Amino acid sequence: MLNFLDVVFCIDSTGSMESFILEVRRNVIDMMREIKKTGLSVNFGCVFYGDHEHGRQEVVRFYELTNNEKTIETNFQGNTIFGGGDHPEAVADGLHLALNMNWRFGSKRVTILIGDAPPHAYARDSKDDYPNGCPCGLDPLKEAMKCKDENIVIYSIGVSKDRDMREAFNKIASITGGRYFELNEVSNLINIIIDMLRREVQKIEKEKLVYRSMKENKPLPLPTDEINEAKESLKKRGML
Numbered sequence: 572m573l574n575f576l577d578v579v580f581c582i583d584s585t586g587s588m589e590s591f592i593l594e595v596r597r598n599v600i601d602m603m604r605e606i607k608k609t610g611l612s613v614n615f616g617c618v619f620y621g622d623h624e625h626g627r628q629e630v631v632r633f634y635e636l637t638n639n640e641k642t643i644e645t646n647f648q649g650n651t652i653f654g655g656g657d658h659p660e661a662v663a664d665g666l667h668l669a670l671n672m673n674w675r676f677g678s679k680r681v682t683i684l685i686g687d688a689p690p691h692a693y694a695r696d697s698k699d700d701y702p703n704g705c706p707c708g709l710d711p712l713k714e715a716m717k718c719k720d721e722n723i724v725i726y727s728i729g730v731s732k733d734r735d736m737r738e739a740f741n742k743i744a745s746i747t748g749g750r751y752f753e754l755n756e757v758s759n760l761i762n763i764i765i766d767m768l769r770r771e772v773q774k775i776e777k778e779k780l781v782y783r784s785m786k787e788n789k790p791l792p793l794p795t796d797e798i799n800e801a802k803e804s805l806k807k808r809g810m811l
């Protein structure tokens with residue numbers, strides 16, 4: 572379990588996102604292999620979210636976490652472009668599903684949110700069909716808080732210059748201890764994701780060291796705050 576890394580991609584799947592979705596699709600297996608090289612047990616899952624326009628039934632699509640490359644490839648090859656309408660999207664629905672994925676007990680948990688539009692109720696610059704929030708009653712910041720409670724870190728990547736999106740995505744990430752990134756060039760997307768995942772791999776490595784030193788009662792040549800941070804995370808993961 573110390574070795575488990577679970578990663579859920581939570582992606583806005585409306586038309587304007589096509590090039591970004593294709594970029595993830597083209598590289599998802601290579602990214603997984605890159606992280607597996609570290610010796611970790613890595614599972615990938617994905618959530619595609621659209622919107623609630625006119626009573627639409629399918630707002631989200633999801634594929635459970637798995638380490639099976641063929642399954643992951645197939646999941647990303649389906650029709651991932653759907654939904655649209657007004658500018659804000661059902662970001663809250665996407666996060667809600669990510670929260671309820673088949674995370675493994677004790678795993679390091681990461682959600683990578685990628686989108687170009689704000690959630691409902693968080694748009695000032697654009698027309699919002701649901702200005703008081705998603706008609707399903709979900710709120711993205713509350714979902715982010717629940718993610719934090721479940722030890723899920725959200726990294727968000729904004730792929731537009733929309734200031735409402737930037738503000739909301741920033742809040743969502745920081746609630747969980749994650750970070751917000753912004754890009755305009757699709758070519759940078761994969762490097763950013765790999766960097767995020769490497770950051771989590773480094774944390775796992777540190778937690779393994781701390782765990783071992785505690786079991787063997789040996790001192791560790793690490794700063795106290797780093798040791799404490801690792802211990803805190805190990806506790807949340809149910810390892811201590």
Ligand SMILES: [Zn+2]
Nearest residue numbers: 661664705707
């Ligand atoms: Zn909703």
